Amino acid sequence: MSDDIISQGGCLCGAIRYQIVGQPFDADYCYCRQCQRSSGAVVMSWMDFKVNKVSWLIGKVTEFASSEKIKRGFCQQCGCSLSYRHQDYAEYITLSIASLDNPNLVSPKYHIYTDSQVKWLKIDDNCKRYPQARNESVSKT
DSSP states (O other): OOOTTEEEESSSSSSSSEEESSSSSEEOOOOOOOOHHHHHHSOEEEEEEGGEEEEEOOOOOOEESSSSSSSEEEHHHHOOOOEEEEOTTTTTTEEEEGBBGGGOOOOOEEEEOGGSOOOOOOOOOSOOOSSOTTTTOOOOO
């Protein structure tokens, strides 16, 4: 996606729709237990944007405080996991790549919390792997 491309996405039932301008500044696979439990999936794929690049066209996410500083957004009607916000970084929002109308537009760049990855899932790519958060000094490759 280039900076002038406009993409859209939304939840499973259509009650929430959003539009993004440009490309994400980052994207990842996350295997943390909170992502697994909140989505019901063994891995989530996320993309990061500045808040001013995202517009909510229809509806609004309902947020759940999954920890002191994290709010996870979902559709109250269908339960679809859509967003992640860290309270220390109010200028950023993270959206689920799978919620895009065309999820092929964004590819994750790295894996985080691989210590929680289920053993039977193998994703064979060249992306860096981090046992916990990406800011760790040692990564698995």
